[in-house]
Amino acid sequence: MPKKFPLFIDLTEKKVVVYGAGVIASRRVETLLAFTSSLTVFAPEASERVQRAAEEGYLVWKREAYQEGTIPADAFMVLAATNDAWVNTQIWKECKEKHILVNVCSDRDLCDFQFPGIASRGDLVIGINAGGQDHRLAKTWTDKIKKEVTEDGFNNQTKTSSDISKA
Ligand SMILES: C[C@@]1(CC(=O)O)C2=NC(=C\c3[nH]c(c(CCC(=O)O)c3CC(=O)O)Cc3[nH]c(c(CC(=O)O)c3CCC(=O)O)/C=C3\N/C(=C\2)[C@@H](CCC(=O)O)[C@]3(C)CC(=O)O)/[C@H]1CCC(=O)O
Numbered sequence: 001m002p003k004k005f006p007l008f009i010d011l012t013e014k015k016v017v018v019y020g021a022g023v024i025a026s027r028r029v030e031t032l033l034a035f036t037s038s039l040t041v042f043a044p045e046a047s048e049r050v051q052r053a054a055e056e057g058y059l060v061w062k063r064e065a066y067q068e069g070t071i072p073a074d075a076f077m078v079l080a081a082t083n084d085a086w087v088n089t090q091i092w093k094e095c096k097e098k099h100i101l102v103n104v105c106s107d108r109d110l111c112d113f114q115f116p117g118i119a120s121r122g123d124l125v126i127g128i129n130a131g132g133q134d135h136r137l138a139k140t141w142t143d144k145i146k147k148e149v150t151e152d153g154f155n156n157q158t159k160t161s162s163d164i165s166k167a
């Protein structure tokens with residue numbers, strides 16, 4: 001697979017839609033909540049994390065399975081993260097028809113973009129991608145860099161924009 005170029009996109013005002021609310025979708029929802037305030041999750045069943053985030057008003061959880069033709073046309077980005085590969089492919093097809101950016105967690109060949117591992121602190125955001133061939137490599141490096149960023153290596157010399165504005 002060719003190397004992917006890391007784009008750092010402002011998602012604040014953009015509608016993000018996630019199908020599925022299990023292990024993988026919840027991990028990604030948790031990551032996305034730091035970047036967007038417009039997140040809708042469609043799933044008949046949701047993890048406690050997603051349910052709590054919905055109760056606290058951080059996202060909208062629609063307790064519904066995917067239904068053909070209903071993907072919001074104004075969605076900027078869709079994650080197909082159900083545990084049904086056929087459903088994920090249907091979601092991909094509809095997004096293609098509607099020209100919506102789509103990621104399919106069960107099939108790397110259907111991804112317009114790959115979901116990164118993320119290590120972040122303050123204004124620093126590090127996205128990690130291993131090209132879609134070796135997911136464990138992506139995880140190993142995400143864990144290493146997260147540790148470095150949140151613990152040992154992130155020293156006072158690394159300033160955030162709020163630090164700079166205070167200076
Ligand atoms: C980075 C991270 C972000 C995240 O997921 O949050 C991520 N995968 C992570 C971990 C992970 N994924 C899988 C395992 C078990 C591996 C094993 O057992 O060997 C582990 C390891 C683990 O979980 O320990 C299984 C798996 N993954 C994909 C498929 C389908 C396929 O390859 O077609 C299958 C088979 C599913 C099945 O069996 O059906 C596909 C994708 N996974 C991606 C991202 C995209 C680019 C990855 C890259 O950078 O190369 C890509 C291509 C598309 C996408 O989904 O965007 C996260 C690590 C960071 C973190 O954990 O924080």
Ligand SMILES: NC(=O)c1ccc[n+]([C@@H]2O[C@H](COP(=O)([O-])OP(=O)(O)OC[C@H]3O[C@@H](n4cnc5c(N)ncnc54)[C@H](O)[C@@H]3O)[C@@H](O)[C@H]2O)c1
Nearest residue numbers: 020021022023024025043044045065066082083087105106
């Ligand atoms: N990309 C990755 O990193 C990665 C890693 C492991 C697994 N996977 C893939 O992710 C898939 C999901 O795994 P999981 O562990 O999150 O599953 P899970 O069983 O924990 O959760 C599945 C979720 O999908 C929802 N769902 C099922 N049918 C639906 C439908 N028609 N419409 C909307 N929502 C629906 C369920 O309600 C549930 O919330 C796996 O099948 C596998 O292919 C991807």
